[in-house]
Amino acid sequence: MKKLTKRNENYSKWYNEIILRAxxxxxxxxxxxxxxxxxxxxxxxxxxxxLDNILKYTGHENVYFPLLIPKSYFSKEYNHIKGFAKECAxxxxxxxxxxxxxxxxxxxSSKLEDELIVRxxxxxxxxxxxxxxxxxxxxxxxxxNQWANIIRWERRTRLFLRTSEFLWQEGHTAxxxxxxAINQAKKILNIYTNVLENFMAIPVIQGIxxxxxxxxxxxxTYCIESIMQDGKxxxxxxxxxxxxxxxxxxxxxxxTEKGNKxxxxxxxxxxxxxxxxxxxxxxxxxxxxxxxxxxxPIQIVIIPVYKTQEQLNLIEKLVFPLKKFLEKxxxxxxxxxxxxxxxxxxxxxxxxxxxxxxxxxxxxxxxRGTVEVVRRDTLEKKYISIxxxxxxxxxxxxxxxxxxxxxxxxxxxxxxxEVDSYEEFIEKIxxxxxxxxxxxxxxxxxETKIKxxxxxTIRCIPINLKKNMGKCIFSKNLSKQRVLFAKSY
RNA sequence: CGGGAUGUAGCGUAGUACGGUUAUCGCGCCUGGUUUGGGACCAGGAGGUCGUAGGUUCGAAUCCUAUCAUCCCGACCA
Numbered sequence: 001m002k003k004l005t006k007r008n009e010n011y012s013k014w015y016n017e018i019i020l021r022a023x024x025x026x027x028x029x030x031x032x033x034x035x036x037x038x039x040x041x042x043x044x045x046x047x048x049x050x051l052d053n054i055l056k057y058t059g060h061e062n063v064y065f066p067l068l069i070p071k072s073y074f075s076k077e078y079n080h081i082k083g084f085a086k087e088c089a090x091x092x093x094x095x096x097x098x099x100x101x102x103x104x105x106x107x108x109s110s111k112l113e114d115e116l117i118v119r120x121x122x123x124x125x126x127x128x129x130x131x132x133x134x135x136x137x138x139x140x141x142x143x144x145n146q147w148a149n150i151i152r153w154e155r156r157t158r159l160f161l162r163t164s165e166f167l168w169q170e171g172h173t174a175x176x177x178x179x180x181a182i183n184q185a186k187k188i189l190n191i192y193t194n195v196l197e198n199f200m201a202i203p204v205i206q207g208i209x210x211x212x213x214x215x216x217x218x219x220x221t222y223c224i225e226s227i228m229q230d231g232k233x234x235x236x237x238x239x240x241x242x243x244x245x246x247x248x249x250x251x252x253x254x255x256t257e258k259g260n261k262x263x264x265x266x267x268x269x270x271x272x273x274x275x276x277x278x279x280x281x282x283x284x285x286x287x288x289x290x291x292x293x294x295x296x297p298i299q300i301v302i303i304p305v306y307k308t309q310e311q312l313n314l315i316e317k318l319v320f321p322l323k324k325f326l327e328k329x330x331x332x333x334x335x336x337x338x339x340x341x342x343x344x345x346x347x348x349x350x351x352x353x354x355x356x357x358x359x360x361x362x363x364x365x366x367x368r369g370t371v372e373v374v375r376r377d378t379l380e381k382k383y384i385s386i387x388x389x390x391x392x393x394x395x396x397x398x399x400x401x402x403x404x405x406x407x408x409x410x411x412x413x414x415x416x417x418e419v420d421s422y423e424e425f426i427e428k429i430x431x432x433x434x435x436x437x438x439x440x441x442x443x444x445x446x447e448t449k450i451k452x453x454x455x456x457t458i459r460c461i462p463i464n465l466k467k468n469m470g471k472c473i474f475s476k477n478l479s480k481q482r483v484l485f486a487k488s489y
Numbered sequence: 490c491g492g493g494a495u496g497u498a499g500c501g502u503a504g505u506a507c508g509g510u511u512a513u514c515g516c517g518c519c520u521g522g523u524u525u526g527g528g529a530c531c532a533g534g535a536g537g538u539c540g541u542a543g544g545u546u547c548g549a550a551u552c553c554u555a556u557c558a559u560c561c562c563g564a565c566c567a
Contacts, residue, residue: 003528083566086565121567152566154566156565218567221567306525342529343525343526344529345528346528347526348528360526363526372526
């Protein structure tokens, strides 16, 4: 097997190769849809279980709504469907028939009167139910979450970053006050930030989308953006304050304590399998994937090096108790004694897969009472005495977790550049230099012109970065604060 | 939807200008043996309706027509 394409030679080729070679996913015969393989799906399951626990702990409940949505529901919220109309899959028939021999055709007599839309997101079908479930202030808040797949008919797709079908989590909440709904949207943004930074080691920037970039149907879209190694921005999560748009469209009112009828306030929010793309592009290097220990399906791999059965027996006398001990404290270990692959082959294989720690044990080690321990993030090789090993392993795992966050954080800060002239802006954006932090006059016209001329968009109006007055780099008009421009995935 | 290109084994490919034995090579796969501390080696083996359909011809991967699919560039993209 040959080496991976290097990142600085062809970043997107490197990205595609790493997914195939690490056995995370592959393209399917269905255009724009991918097959997520066990190793990749395990990463998704880890992310899912971490977030799911936090959501449950903070009072959210999981539900499941149908995949298919009657077309008529969509027409109730015009702004919302406008954003999705061009990428909806429609079910118009429900039966096949055998034409001649093996030629299967659609049975035209099975045409549906009210066609069904494969969900691009579930606001409409969920709000149709909220109408029946919400009558009183006592019914609120409703904090529902759904783990599901959705379809958006994308013209151009990339594994994990933009696929026609993807897996996600969509939260849909209903509240009695505007303030509570806004707080909910912000709270979710913080939960996402926590999962990203503390578990996936991906440093992020919290912000608000401009009108042109916000979710169709939302009053305000909060978002999380992250910068990838190549200097392009990736939208990682969104949390929408929907105002009363859906409650008005679906006529969802509740009786207040005083007996008045009020429309309820809403939020929706989601993260998707796109996060797997973010992990790859945040942490990995030219040797392959680098996974944060907290979400790695396998945290440690042990590779025996042996010539005879007697040697293998000696090795296993050490390996089995160690494996048992570490598994007991919640560490996932793989012991790979396959004889038909050489140790050298395995070293490369597990490097591509990004397994945080590799332990090699051979006759030499047994004689010396040590094993060889290699960290995936630094590729640093150490010999550690067998006695100390079981206590040091958890420490090394947490060091790796900290270190890759630190590296990513440093890169993010280097990519964050203040720019005060349009000339400099154009020059930097040509080189994909990351987030350009520049003054903007707040108008959609300026935003569009900059986009047309430079291909850069306003990724967000940051929440936590300093605010000061200035002049718009494009129009020279007054600007209240700097915003983040970047090229994005 | 506009412009360009490509379809040959699981993957990557040679062969196509100018039609002519049994369609080339590498990786991977299977069997046996030797190996095993950074992608081992030797020997043998399996695997193809050359995207699909039609046409021209004594003869088509190669020429013609249609069709399908994919990729790239653009447009579009909460």
